[in-house]
């Protein structure tokens with residue numbers, strides 16, 4: 001059993017702590033607000049908690065789980081306090097900038113991204129088994145120690161998550177396609193509908209919208225801070241995906257303008273076959 005630190009006691013950090021503590025590990029929490037630390041102890045999520053990164057001096061593994069923009073500054077402050085063999089990992093939804101900044105600072109750092117979550121946030125949203133049967137991506141580099149990979153892989157497997165390994169840049173391009181692009185496409189859909197110039201038509205559309213609109217607008221109507229953060233931190237990969245998407249949309253427009261129903265139908269037959277490849 002290990003001493004495991006978790007920095008950022010919110011949905012992801014709290015949920016990790018719950019599962020790892022249940023396995024018998026000792027959980028040392030660190031969060032920004034003292035109320036959150038007290039709440040994490042009261043809810044039995046961690047064994048101890050404080051706002052002081054120095055409290056992780058004898059942790060064997062530390063998971064960095066604060067908002068994405070805080071990961072690099074927190075790691076930079078934490079590293080001088082760590083024991084020489086301590087393993088450091090993060091859960092940020094974008095990997096290349098974090099791995100580029102932290103890999104040179106600590107040989108036992110490995111980037112990670114659990115592909116799990118809910119719409120809720122904060123310590124109250126933490127839940128057991130959040131990661132079970134979900135993908136968990138690790139992004140080691142040539143500089144990552146074998147020790148770090150072994151320790152983090154083992155812990156990820158113990159959560160019953162499905163482990164994937166890839167380059168940080170490939171991770172960021174893949175999540176741009178399946179997570180960040182859909183938010184922007186879905187948000188544009190809502191914006192475009194709201195820009196309908198006729199009040200009568202817009203009101204009618206709102207009144208009769210049903211399951212199709214509910215599905216296609218869901219991710220665009222979610223947490224605005226998360227969407228903005230995705231765009232800021234995964235800007236390059238997101239812009240590449242959005243540009244390809246705009247070209248693809250132009251092709252669809254062209255088929256409809258040309259009344260090329262055969263090509264349109266072929267495209268839609270193909271998308272019907274392809275969709276399950278993403279959702280198996």
Ligand code: NAP
Nearest residue numbers: 008010011012031032033036066067068092093117121122
């Ligand atoms: P969250 O519920 O808001 O949790 C983050 C927690 O970090 C907050 O509750 C906050 O607690 C604490 N915090 C904020 N600033 C801090 C600081 N400077 N130092 C220490 N603690 C700080 O957010 P989350 O959804 O768990 O996301 C956390 C990370 O997981 C992000 O990097 C995100 O990219 C990644 N992630 C999220 C999801 C998802 O679906 N939500 C999925 C995979 C990965 P107090 O301020 O109250 O102390």
